[in-house]
Amino acid sequence: MAVARCVFCNHVLPAAQMAVGSEVVCAGCHKPSAVIALPALLVDGRPKPPPLIEPPSEGEAACFYSPNRKATHECSHCGVLISDVWAAQWGSKSVCLKCLEHLREKGKDVGFQGSRLLWDNITLATALVPFTLVLYWAAFITAPASVFLGFWHWNSPRSLVPRSRLRLIVGLLLGLSQITAAVLLVCGLWFGWFTNGTAS
């Protein structure tokens, strides 16, 4: 059934009033909203019953996981022949359920990754912590940590979308400059660089 929902209250909107760009007044919240209906709305979205067991006939390939079923797809990742029940559609690809789980869990294939940590921002934030004034003393820990993170994750994947290494470089430079400043400070105190020459 073609059902569109109100953008404000999720109340079901009458399909009869929907057309491209036309305004529909919701019966639930009485607010007008525009709905652009697309052909997929006409497709029956109800879950289909599992396909019947259809054994492969003479000369037909059998499913790798359920040999009593006829193979209908080829996994685009591992290449095994699979039946409808073992196939999952992922964009334009058909993958077997085992590969899908593996790809989603391990996240090796960018097309299947669900999330990513942005190590460049984490490096930058670590380097910026001492600049919050309240936590300036933390530089002794955060500066080496930001340098370590910067080098360790130099080649780690950043975002799924195009993103430069600028933040990583800034974080690294800030961390290195803090370490240099700390070394100079300690050396200065040790060798008495900051004491006034007139003192005797």
Place this chain on the structure above:
Amino acid sequence: MKKGLTDYQKLLGHSLWEGPDHLLYIQRSGFLLTFKETYKRIDYAKVQCISYGRTRSYLWSSVWLVLLLLPLLWGLLANLETPVATGIFGGLTGLVLILLIVHLARGPTCLCKIQTAVQVLRLKPLKRVRAAMPVVARLTQLCLQHQGGQAPSAEALAAAQGNVAAAASLVGAPKPAFPGSRMVTIAMVLLVVGGFMSMADPFIDHFVYFFVTGLVGIISSLLGVTALARNLRYQLPSSLKISLGGAAANVLLSFVTGYALLIMASIKSSTTSLQPGAAFNASMGASFNAWTWMSSATLADMGWIGWLWMLNGGLAVVCGFLGLPAALNPPGTKVSAATPPPLAPTPPDVP
């Protein structure tokens, strides 16, 4: 060199990207900087509809910013002789003014959602009509390309939904009955209690009592407004509707009364100057004097503001008593008494 999938093209900001066969929506989490990105992929071929509607955030944000700007402007004009106060008020006024101008320039706000067979996803980056419209147009074009066809006609949609008459009957569907809410009940009780406490305040000379009254009043009013906003989707009983509306009006009245009382207290408690607000920026001691005056002021001391204060309390009591019965016995929970199953006939005694 930028590392990433080059087949993604930016649609809007850093969150919406156009992929070859899907829309990539990036949700970000972190503190000040983004530490984690979560990806949602929506196949163009599976998008059922795109819906959007104008929200009132544009109007309300403008109103709040103007309301914030006015006292700051007043503070700036009243303290032109004091360089520090001028600097602080001038800076804040400038900041709010810039925010207001930027907000107005960005145009009306909107809410945009994309629907598939399994989810209705709000596209949070699409907040302004001006920025959202080109993205919606592009998305529609992409979806139509991948679904291979024209947008369905209203008749085809109605036929798919069942029939036109059934679809049309949905237009007049009433809101669901109010099922009851603990928040509404608490708000009503607090309105009654707070109202009585407010009315008794001019006759009780105690700072703690004044403080508690103010606290109860603020909590009850805010709860009332929140409860009203949260339960507008239900068919509220008229008494509850009036009561909650009254609570909202009470917030405005409390604001006016409190503001007027602050000015009066600052004038009455000030020993050096009659300039409004002088007691509040002169010193901590003067400020304390003003609060002490407010807590100990009688009805006669407050003059017409005292009567406004009493009206405020009375309105809260009336609203609370009006809405309490409906809040305690909401119509949505009324169920007809279940008919007990017929008793099984007793088996005849078997000899």
